[in-house]
Amino acid sequence: MIELRDISKRYGDVVVYEHLNLAFAEGKITCILGESGSGKTTLLNILAGLTDYDGELSKKREYAYIFQQPRLVPCLTVRENLRLVCKDEPKIAEIIKEVELEAKVNSYPIELSGGQAQRVSIARAFIFPSELLLMDEPFASLDTALKIRLIDVFCKLWKKEKKTVIFVTHDVEEAYMLSHRSIILRGGNIIADLDAESIDVPRPYGAASRYRSEIVEAMLSK
Amino acid sequence: MLSEKRINFIFSIVALVLMWGVWVLAHIAVKNEYIIPSFQDVVINIGENLSSLQFWNAFARTLGRTLYAWGVAFLCAVGLVSIGIFSAKFRRLLAPFISVLRTLPTMAITLMLLIWTNPRIAPVYVTFLMLFPLMYSQLLTAYGEIDPSLVQMITVYKVRRRDRLLKVYIPLMMPAVLSQMGANLSLSLKVMISAEVLAGTFRSIGGMMYDAAMYSRMDQMFSVTIMMLVTGGVLEYIFGRLTFLTARWRGKNSKKRRRAND
Numbered sequence: 001m002i003e004l005r006d007i008s009k010r011y012g013d014v015v016v017y018e019h020l021n022l023a024f025a026e027g028k029i030t031c032i033l034g035e036s037g038s039g040k041t042t043l044l045n046i047l048a049g050l051t052d053y054d055g056e057l058s059k060k061r062e063y064a065y066i067f068q069q070p071r072l073v074p075c076l077t078v079r080e081n082l083r084l085v086c087k088d089e090p091k092i093a094e095i096i097k098e099v100e101l102e103a104k105v106n107s108y109p110i111e112l113s114g115g116q117a118q119r120v121s122i123a124r125a126f127i128f129p130s131e132l133l134l135m136d137e138p139f140a141s142l143d144t145a146l147k148i149r150l151i152d153v154f155c156k157l158w159k160k161e162k163k164t165v166i167f168v169t170h171d172v173e174e175a176y177m178l179s180h181r182s183i184i185l186r187g188g189n190i191i192a193d194l195d196a197e198s199i200d201v202p203r204p205y206g207a208a209s210r211y212r213s214e215i216v217e218a219m220l221s222k
Numbered sequence: 223m224l225s226e227k228r229i230n231f232i233f234s235i236v237a238l239v240l241m242w243g244v245w246v247l248a249h250i251a252v253k254n255e256y257i258i259p260s261f262q263d264v265v266i267n268i269g270e271n272l273s274s275l276q277f278w279n280a281f282a283r284t285l286g287r288t289l290y291a292w293g294v295a296f297l298c299a300v301g302l303v304s305i306g307i308f309s310a311k312f313r314r315l316l317a318p319f320i321s322v323l324r325t326l327p328t329m330a331i332t333l334m335l336l337i338w339t340n341p342r343i344a345p346v347y348v349t350f351l352m353l354f355p356l357m358y359s360q361l362l363t364a365y366g367e368i369d370p371s372l373v374q375m376i377t378v379y380k381v382r383r384r385d386r387l388l389k390v391y392i393p394l395m396m397p398a399v400l401s402q403m404g405a406n407l408s409l410s411l412k413v414m415i416s417a418e419v420l421a422g423t424f425r426s427i428g429g430m431m432y433d434a435a436m437y438s439r440m441d442q443m444f445s446v447t448i449m450m451l452v453t454g455g456v457l458e459y460i461f462g463r464l465t466f467l468t469a470r471w472r473g474k475n476s477k478k479r480r481r482a483n484d
Contacts, residue, residue, distance in 0.1 A: 076393075
């Protein structure tokens with residue numbers, strides 16, 4: 001269990017969190033939803049230790065991070081970018097195959113499309129030896145078709161390792177497709193904490209899904 | 223429609239012709255070979271120099287000293303910036319030294335070095351002292367231009383220091399460094415010759431210029447100056463071309479660039 005105990009965070013006079021308590025189950029995907037400025041990314045940064053805060057974090061652990069932009073090193077090829085975080089060559093070869101980038105292994109980031117670059121970024125997060133995976137709106141800048149393909153790639157990789165994932169998004173569909181649990185934030189407060197019955201939701205999914213409806217209702221509530 | 227490259231070339235030729243015209247006119251107006259030599263005399267002197275072993279000996283020594291001073295300055299700058307990347311304290315400690323080095327008067331330092339060393343070595347030190355702070359600042363600026371989000375990424379993924387330096391920072395700094403390399407080398411040749419003139423270095427281009435001034439041989443002075451201008455230009459061009467090494471990953475090589483559609 002990853003626990004945040006009595007966390008407070010402010011930027012100058014702006015209070016982001018005041019005495020926040022939250023726990024994340026191991027081996028599950030938890031989605032943090034909320035509008036812009038609701039403190040989603042700040043929560044990830046607290047978990048990653050990228051920002052200072054008051055309060056207690058249960059245990060500092062190794063984590064991988066998938067950013068909104070792929071953040072690949074431009075002067076390194078796909079393989080070299082992966083080699084930067086993992087020296088295990090067979091593992092690199094395997095993950096390249098998993099994300100279907102064998103043909104692009106010697107390409108530089110500038111020679112990749114947005115979707116291919118984000119696939120490398122997902123692969124990098126999965127080969128990095130860590131139990132925790134933090135994701136900050138990694139599908140936000142992609143079109144719907146590409147987003148669904150990448151979510152499939154993500155699901156395939158996640159099912160092999162079942163890392164603990166904390167996933168920030170403002171997209172209900174992403175939360176619906178991926179999460180075991182959805183936490184909805186507003187003004188630094190948790191306004192809803194919803195559990196999905198299973199990750200294997202039927203596809204194609206419709207607006208009739210109870211879990212989806214619950215997320216949408218919570219997001220729209222005043 | 224002419225390309226920008228071609229327009230620049232045409233303007234360079236026009237500028238050269240203009241300079242040549244000013245020279246010819248000045249020669250006609252002054253009518254004194256000891257002040258402004260004729261174009262023909264200088265061309266003849268260039269030919270004589272090109273076939274003279276003494277000139278090539280001096281040229282090789284000056285160029286060797288220049289490359290040596292430039293190389294040492296470059297290695298020192300890379301080494302100290304590499305330490306500075308990982309230690310802000312070291313960077314802050316070094317900053318005043320760099321400022322002092324940058325403002326040191328060339329003349330004063332040359333004269334001091336002549337007392338402490340000899341005319342053969344002093345120009346190397348002068349060139350090093352002139353180039354090192356410049357290269358250090360250029361490298362530090364290039365480091366400052368690295369995308370902070372990439373720096374955050376490699377911090378998050380705990381990339382080893384050696385890999386950060388050799389696979390990320392230095393390669394990312396290379397385009398800026400390579401683009402300035404030619405100009406730095408050309409500048410170091412200029413500084414080296416000035417220091418050789420001041421030091422009166424034996425068997426050197428600076429020494430040849432000093433002798434030409436002493437014996438009022440303006441044709442020799444002009445011809446050596448032109449030859450050094452050409453040398454500086456050639457060095458600047460050759461090293462300027464080195465940016466091709468980073469062209470592919472910067473997307474500057476349009477033929478190899480492949481933007482795939484997912």
